[in-house]
Amino acid sequence: MNDLRYRWRMRFLSAAVIAALAGLSVRLVFLHLGPNEALRRKIVKTRRVERRLRGGRGRIFDRRGEIMALDVAVKNVCADPKLLHESGSLQAVALRLARLLEMEPAVLLARLDLPRRRFAYVKRHVPPEVGEMIRRMKLQGVFFQDDVARYYPHDQLMCHVVGFVNMERVGSAGVEQKLDRYLKGTPGLLVSERDGRRRELYDRRTVEVPASAGADVYLTLDVELQYMVEKALDEAVSENAAKGAWAIVERVRTGEILAMASRPAFNPNEFRKSDPESMRNRAIAYVYEPGSTFKLAVIAAALNEGLVTADEVIDCENGVWMYRGRPLRDYHAHGRLSVADVLKKSSNIGAAKIALRLGPERLDRYLRAFGFGRRTGVGLPGEQAGILHPPRAWSALSITRIAMGHEVAVTALQMLEMACAIANGGYLMRPYVVRRVVDWRGRELMAAEPRVVARPIREATADLMRRLMVRVTEPGGTGWRAALAGYRVAGKTGTAQKPVRGGYSRTADVASFVGFLPAEDPELGIIVVVDEPQPRHTGGAVAAPVFRKIAEQAVRYLDIRSPGGRGGGLETDT
Amino acid sequence: MARRRRRRSRNKKVRRDGFIFPTPLATVLCTAALLSLGYLWLRGRCDALAGRIVVLEKKLAETQRRREMEEYKWSVMKSPANIERSLRRFGIRMTWPNEERVVYISRRECERVMEDERCAGGRRKAREMRVAMNE
Numbered sequence: 001m002n003d004l005r006y007r008w009r010m011r012f013l014s015a016a017v018i019a020a021l022a023g024l025s026v027r028l029v030f031l032h033l034g035p036n037e038a039l040r041r042k043i044v045k046t047r048r049v050e051r052r053l054r055g056g057r058g059r060i061f062d063r064r065g066e067i068m069a070l071d072v073a074v075k076n077v078c079a080d081p082k083l084l085h086e087s088g089s090l091q092a093v094a095l096r097l098a099r100l101l102e103m104e105p106a107v108l109l110a111r112l113d114l115p116r117r118r119f120a121y122v123k124r125h126v127p128p129e130v131g132e133m134i135r136r137m138k139l140q141g142v143f144f145q146d147d148v149a150r151y152y153p154h155d156q157l158m159c160h161v162v163g164f165v166n167m168e169r170v171g172s173a174g175v176e177q178k179l180d181r182y183l184k185g186t187p188g189l190l191v192s193e194r195d196g197r198r199r200e201l202y203d204r205r206t207v208e209v210p211a212s213a214g215a216d217v218y219l220t221l222d223v224e225l226q227y228m229v230e231k232a233l234d235e236a237v238s239e240n241a242a243k244g245a246w247a248i249v250e251r252v253r254t255g256e257i258l259a260m261a262s263r264p265a266f267n268p269n270e271f272r273k274s275d276p277e278s279m280r281n282r283a284i285a286y287v288y289e290p291g292s293t294f295k296l297a298v299i300a301a302a303l304n305e306g307l308v309t310a311d312e313v314i315d316c317e318n319g320v321w322m323y324r325g326r327p328l329r330d331y332h333a334h335g336r337l338s339v340a341d342v343l344k345k346s347s348n349i350g351a352a353k354i355a356l357r358l359g360p361e362r363l364d365r366y367l368r369a370f371g372f373g374r375r376t377g378v379g380l381p382g383e384q385a386g387i388l389h390p391p392r393a394w395s396a397l398s399i400t401r402i403a404m405g406h407e408v409a410v411t412a413l414q415m416l417e418m419a420c421a422i423a424n425g426g427y428l429m430r431p432y433v434v435r436r437v438v439d440w441r442g443r444e445l446m447a448a449e450p451r452v453v454a455r456p457i458r459e460a461t462a463d464l465m466r467r468l469m470v471r472v473t474e475p476g477g478t479g480w481r482a483a484l485a486g487y488r489v490a491g492k493t494g495t496a497q498k499p500v501r502g503g504y505s506r507t508a509d510v511a512s513f514v515g516f517l518p519a520e521d522p523e524l525g526i527i528v529v530v531d532e533p534q535p536r537h538t539g540g541a542v543a544a545p546v547f548r549k550i551a552e553q554a555v556r557y558l559d560i561r562s563p564g565g566r567g568g569g570l571e572t573d574t
Numbered sequence: 575m576a577r578r579r580r581r582r583s584r585n586k587k588v589r590r591d592g593f594i595f596p597t598p599l600a601t602v603l604c605t606a607a608l609l610s611l612g613y614l615w616l617r618g619r620c621d622a623l624a625g626r627i628v629v630l631e632k633k634l635a636e637t638q639r640r641r642e643m644e645e646y647k648w649s650v651m652k653s654p655a656n657i658e659r660s661l662r663r664f665g666i667r668m669t670w671p672n673e674e675r676v677v678y679i680s681r682r683e684c685e686r687v688m689e690d691e692r693c694a695g696g697r698r699k700a701r702e703m704r705v706a707m708n709e
Contacts, residue, residue, distance in 0.1 A: 067649040073639035128643065153649035202624030227654035486673060556670045 047193045049200055054148060055185025058214030060162055060175060062223040063258075063435060068162050069152050069176065069268075075131030076145040077101065077122040081114040083141035093139050097122055100134060125149040152268040158226050160281035161219065161260050161380065161433055164268035172271075173279060175217060175434065177381045182437045182445060185214035213440040220256040220435045220448070225249060225554060229259040232549045233528075237263050240533035240542050246282040246412055247546070249554060250525045252420045252516055254450040255429030257378065258524070258554075260284075284376075284383040287409035288510045288529070291496030291539070292478075294405030295351040296465070296514075297418055298358070299343055301366035304461040307357045310340045310468060314350045321349045324396050328352055328404075331495075331538075344471045346478045346493060348404040355403030360391035363399060369456035370418045371428055372410055378431045379448075386410045405496055406504075412512070416527040419514045421454075422469070423490070423522035426462040428454040466490050470519045473544075482513055482544035484552050487562045490522070491515020491547065493539035498532070508532045513543035517551055520563045526550055 031039070060069040077097070084090040094112055098105040101123045112120055124147065126134075131144055150165045163174020171180035188211030193204035233245045249259040262282040266274035280286065302308045319333025330347050342350030355363055367373070373388030387409035394402075401407040413431060421428040430451045437446040457465070469490035472479045478493040494512040497504035511533050516525040526547055533542040554560070650656060661668060679687075 066652070067645060070642060070646060070649075072642050072646050128639070151646050153646055154653045154655070157653065157655065200628055202628050203620060224654055553670070556673075 049190070049192045049194050051190045051192075053188030053190055053209075053211035055187045055211035056148065056213045057150065057165070057169065057185055058183040058216045058440075060183075060217045060219065062158070062219050062221050062226075064222060064224075065218075066223045067153060068158060068219070068223070069150060071148050072151045073128065074125045074147050074149045075128055076124045076147045077126050077131065077134060078143050078145055079112055079120050079122050080141040080143070081112045081117045081120050083118075084112060085115040087140055089140060093142060096137065096139065097134065097142070100130060101126065154223065155269060156265045156267045157223065157230060158219075158221060158261075159265050159268050160262045160279075160283070161221060161257075162268065163381075164271045166271075173268075173382075174281070174380060175219065178379055179217055179434065179437065182215040183217060186212045188212070215437045215439040215445055217437050218435045220251075220258065220433055221260065222258050225557060226259045226261060228553045228557070229550050230261045230263075230265070232546050233261050233263045235549075236528075236530055236533075236542070236546045240530060240536060242530045242533045242542075244282060244286075244531040245529065245546070246286070247526065247528045247550060248283050248412055248416050249550065250416055250420055250431060252423045252522045252525045253429075255417075255420070255431045256435070256450075257431055257433045258558075260433065281380065281382060282529075282531075283412045284378060284380055285411070286531075287384050287386050287411055288531075289408065289496040289499060290405040290410045290415055290512065291494035291510065292346045292348075292351075292405055293415055293419075293492045293494030293512055293514050293539070294408065294410070295343060295346065295403065296422065296469070296492050297367055297370050297372070298351055298355050298363065298403045299339065299468070300422060300457050300461060300465050301363060302354045302358055303339075303464055304366070304457040305358065305362065308339050308354055310464060311338050313338050314342060314347075314353050316342070316347045316349045319349075321352070323352070323400055326397055328400055340468050340471060343468050343492070344474075344477045346472075351403040352400035355399050358399075360394055360399050363402065364388075364391045366456055367402075367408075369428075369454050370421060371414055371453065372408065372418070376411075376413050376417055376431050378413060379434050383413075384411050386414055405494060412527050412529050415512070415514050416525055419492070419516060419527070420522075420525040421456060422462050422465045423516040423525055424462070425459040426455050426457040427452050428456060466519055466522070469515065473515070478538075478540040479513060479515070479544045479547075481540060482515060482547045482551070484517065484548055484555070487517050487551075487555065488519035489515055489517045489548075489551065490519040491544070493544060495538045495540075509537040511537055511539040511542040513539050513547045515547060515551075517555070518560065518562045523560045524551070524554055524558070526554070 030036075056071045059067055059071075062068055079093070081090075084093055090109070090112060094109045095105055097103070098108045101108075103123065108122065111122065114120060122142070134142065135144065148169075150169065152159070152162060152164070159174075161174050163176035163178075164172055165176050166172045169184070171177040171183060176183065189207055189209045190205065191207035193201050195201055229247050229249060233247055236242065237245050244263050246262040247259070248257060248261075250257050260281070260283050262280070264275070264278040266278040271279070299308075303310070308314075313336050316330060316334040316337050318335055319330045321328045328349055330349055332345065334341075334345055334347050334350070337345060337347055337350055339350070339354065341347075342354070358366070367388055373386055375383045375385045377383075389398075389407075394407075398407050417428060417431060430453050432448045434446070435448055436444055439445055467490075469492060470488050471477055472493065473483045473489045473491055474480065479489075479491050482489055482491050482493075492514055494510075494514070496510045496512075497506070498508040498510060499505070500508070510529060510531055512527065512529040514525075514527040516522040528543040528546045528550070530542045530546070536542050
């Protein structure tokens with residue numbers, strides 16, 4: 001009896017197992033061979049991995065290989081507000097996160113107080129260490145995203161030249177913007193599958209396009225020199241209660257920009273908090289009436305044309321000259337001055353009379369040959385061309401006003417180029433800030449070479465102008481404060497009243513000094529411009545000391561030695 | 575003729591005694607088995623290598639991330655403003671040396687000094703050896 005029952009049980013059990021297995025087999029067959037497209041698509045979608053591979057943005061280096069900008073892997077801290085609400089841990093999580101992320105708890109609470117949302121950023125671009133600390137806290141509803149951030153290790157140093165990238169990682173200022181096509185890398189693509197533990201299966205990779213990193217950019221600027229210049233400008237701004245100040249240091253023979261600074265400045269790491277005005281690179285984007293520094297171009301043109309000689313005497317009318325019914329004044333009254341002294345004493349009347357000898361057409365030709373009225377092509381965005389009207393648009397008085405640096409508008413870089421052309425035997429060089437661009441394989445994609453743009457004056461004229469400019473920094477000259485012990489400095493001061501509606505301001509000036517050294521064999525050209533200095537306002541009193549401060553450190557840092565020291569080399573008697 | 579036919583039929587009877595696995599089939603099956611095993615072994619190797627490649631890829635990405643971070647930190651530390659801050663913190667004031675205190679050494683002079691040093695070093699060593707040998 002028992003045997004029989006047992007046998008039946010066994011049969012029943014076997015039948016049940018066979019039926020179950022058959023059912024499963026049928027289901028399996030249906031699943032695999034049946035019309036289950038939607039299901040298959042879902043499975044494929046779950047297993048599929050599609051990842052964009054990061055092609056990091058290239059780095060920016062200074063001339064000595066110091067990193068000015070680089071990509072750093074960071075974390076975005078994210079949260080699931082709905083989950084936080086449901087679990088009732090919103091307050092506690094917000095407080096703990098706020099403490100670690102140095103945020104206001106109220107701000108964070110407001111950010112997470114979205115009960116219907118499943119995603120919210122707590123904070124973007126958090127350093128990996130901080131991210132790790134948060135991860136260890138194992139907070140429910142808090143998770144991370146890998147991201148990349150652009151960092152500028154020197155903060156505001158060289159900010160106007162380096163520029164910054166926006167949140168979409170597109171270059172938005174400076175070299176970052178100008179060379180965006182080189183700097184941005186090409187992202188790669190990876191299409192593959194993953195297993196049940198969400199691990200990628202290497203042998204199921206169907207697409208693998210490797211990412212290529214962006215090219216590295218090497219600047220001509222030197223971070224140490226830049227620091228010296230920026231420090232000198234900061235001091236100048238605070239000492240003179242100035243609205244702003246900017247300076248450029250250039251290698252005379254090549255046109256390489258060694259330093260370019262502008263105040264006010266901004267921190268590219270926090271560009272969103274910066275005032276747009278502070279982002280303006282005034283060295284190339286601020287046009288101003290140059291004042292007396294412009295006399296260099298006028299006198300150089302007249303000497304080159306042979307219309308005057310350095311020792312020719314000009315009547316400076318004791319400070320006031322009526323020309324076409326309008327008075328033209330000198331800052332200090334002078335009687336008769338030689339052309340050399342017109343430059344040394346910076347006589348407006350003397351310069352106007354020299355310009356009249358040149359005539360509008362010739363003066364215009366020379367000014368354009370010196371590069372005024374057009375961009376220098378320095379390789380930075382936002383460069384201004386300045387204003388130089390054609391002679392047909394000049395009034396009868398214009399030529400006398402242009403001679404003293406009014407009725408024209410220039411950038412500091414244009415003025416420096418003109419001075420450097422004089423220093424460089426009359427050759428006007430193209431200034432540049434990017435030395436070379438190298439891709440991730442080490443191939444050179446771009447290399448800047450010194451390039452002559454024009455030769456407005458002959459070498460003999462340039463030589464004579466150099467000697468005349470040295471006299472400006474000697475005792476009795478307007479730029480004596482720019483003189484440097486052991487070196488001969490050639491330069492010119494400039495003070496220009498700022499144009500206001502209906503005339504010129506009596507209180508707001510632009511003080512400048514442009515020069516080069518050593519005068520015997522020029523190596524460095526420097527321009528310093530100070531905007532609205534108070535209470536002193538002349539280029540000689542405000543900008544010349546800043547020039548000296550920069551120059552004395554630059555010659556030591558760059559090991560520029562005077563060919564003969566003071567008293568040797570260059571004869572200044574005219 | 576009849577004898578030959580009888581012999582053949584006897585031989586056939588001998589062959590029918592047991593089942594003999596056909597050699598060509600055995601060869602094919604063995605080859606297939608070997609190939610399958612080889613395939614399985616290679617597949618296993620590939621899987622192991624693939625796993626290792628994925629791990630190394632992750633490691634490379636992590637190393638690159640760390641390198642970037644270290645580069646950034648190093649650049650921040652080296653920045654002129656930071657160095658100046660550190661010097662100020664420790665009360666160190668640095669100035670440029672006077673020009674007359676700067677000594678310029680030419681390459682030739684440098685080589686001569688190094689040669690002298692080398693000779694002096696040799697002489698010192700010889701003297702020490704003589705002392706050691708109780709000369």
